[in-house]
Amino acid sequence: MTQPSILWLRQDLRLHDQPALVAAAHEGPVVPVYVLDDDAPGEWRIGGAQRWWLHHSLSTLDAALRAKHSRLILRRGDAVSILTALMEETGASRIHAIRHYEPWWRDAEKKLGDRLELHDGNHLVRLEDLTTGSGTPFKMFSSFWKALQSQLPPADPFPVPHAIPAPAHWPMSDELAEWTLLPTRPDWSTGFDKDWTPGETEALAKAKDWSDDVAAYDRRRNLPSEEGTSRLSPHLHHGEISPRAIYHALGDTRDAGAFLRELAWRDFTSGVLLALPKYGEVNGRPKYDALPWRKDAEAKRDLQAWQQGRTGYPIVDAGMRQLWASGWMHNRVRMIAASFLVKHLLIDWRKGERWYWDCLVDADYGNNAVNWQWIAGTGVDANMFGRIMAPLSQSGKFDAADYIREWVPELRDLTDATIHDPDDSGVRPNDYPAKLIGHREARERALAAAATLR
Structure with missing residues (x-):
């Protein structure tokens, strides 16, 4: 045989x-x-x-x-x-x-x-075939995206083999239950079953359904109160569906440009790992090694408040509670919550990266690291450190009122006008915490810390 x-x-x-x-x-x-x-x-x-x-x-x-x-x-x-x-x-x-x-x-x-x-x-295409003129992996997304587009569409997906020949004798196998991958006491995953059905069948079905909605993605993706994203990320991370299968499931991709850029960003982050394998641990810009992150006992308490969704900023707290309950967070809110930890609380981005790594069902080493370093301003292709997201105005701008009501029940009875900043409106319930720090004070502290690097 x-x-x-x-x-x-x-x-x-x-x-x-x-x-x-x-x-x-x-x-x-x-x-x-x-x-x-x-x-x-x-x-x-x-x-x-x-x-x-x-x-x-x-x-x-x-x-x-x-x-x-x-x-x-x-x-x-x-x-x-x-x-x-x-x-x-x-x-x-x-x-x-x-x-x-x-x-x-x-x-x-x-x-x-x-x-x-x-x-x-x-990936959409072989990453080793996407390099700069000097033959090195891209470190800037705009250049990567331009190069990738010249190689699209990707190859057609392989069909499932008609038969998978079996060996004459099967080797011994562990029992899956022996690995105790599921939580036991306490079982923090009770909300996961409501939101997720892991597996290839579900992934392929989601991709097919998403083809009907992708045209509205650019308009809806920043609205956390709407179901405007594909929710394919955990299926992609675990490889239950390939990026090129998703690409071809979309059919006519003329209306899918914004979503295709997200697929491309995922490929880009893998390419960054080719150039910088320790990107999850090391600042892409070495000058930020000297940034004076807060590390005292108060900072540790603030980190814990952020992890628990008790910062006093409703949009941040809603996101962090959604993360704990469902293993996922809306992408716009991921950015707001990450920026809040780094800029408002002046806590090292790696602390947040590790929390996302443990709590996200779609935690990808490259994607997680590149996204955190983009927000922190420490990456090779990153937002400026001095660009500080304002969570209160972001919450109103992206109409997050119903999202906050879903995940922060203490604020459920507040109006759309007051729910984004109950402290300022004077309607904060007793069981909801006051802000850890005011926005203006946090901004000034962050800019002062960055000024020490000049």
Whole structure:
């Protein structure tokens, strides 16, 4: 019998547009494997919200494989060691996988050497083909976007293979429940089931439905009280759907420009990791290493208030409570909440990045890092530090009243005119906190801190 191939799955938990699976099935028997490797990422081991999603995604993927007379093998530990041992155990001749750009996965791919055949499938186009004139990855999005557009549309997605040949003997597999990916006591995920259905089937259905709404995306995406975004981000992060499958699901993309830029931004952040692998830890602009972040006991209390949605700024608090309850936050509010932590509270962006990493079901290393450094002004392509978002005016501008009522029930009875700033209106309920700091005072403190770098 033909030697089997191992299909190494990571953040590509799908059968549709899965080039590594197609290549492996073309060669012969396939052993699909997911390795839960908490050591390779180190401090970037996947967070609690992602683990909840991963449990359900792995379960649905195994069911889809079994419908094709295959199955998913689960192993836990060092991915390189486990895959090497599985090759010996199964007699596999090769490992097929989709290319990843997180530094720990690039290191693992390098260690596997010529035993591993990599395929491109988690981005619109192959990132190594998008470089500057000097052959280096782009660090500016505008230039990246211009170069990417010249290579669109992306290749057509691969269909699901008609058959996935099985090996003569299946290796042993862990039981998914043994991994305890789901929270136990306390179970903070009780709201997740209401908002999310992980898995490839749901991802493909969402993409199809989104094609009917994408034309209104540019108008509605900044309105947190409306359902104006695709909510595809966690499906994309876990690889339950590919970006090019989404692109082609949109059909005529002339009205999808704003949304396509968001897909492109996701690819861009992976490209930044090619140039700067430690971007999640190190300022893109070294001069900000000397910024005097607040680190005292009061700053720690302010950080905790921000995490709990108790800052006294309703739009910020609504976002942070939505994040905790659902594992997701509206994109406009993500920016407002992040800016508030960095500029109003003068707390290191990395503190917020780590909180999002643990709480977001779509927490992506590259996207999370680039977005935080953009807001903080510390990145290679970033907003200026002195540009400070005003959360109170942003709340009114983007009509967030109903959004606040949903997530901050203490303010539910306030009018549209007073709910954005109940302190200033003199109607703040006793059970809602006063502002941690006034906007003008916070702005002056942030600008004074930035002035020390000149």
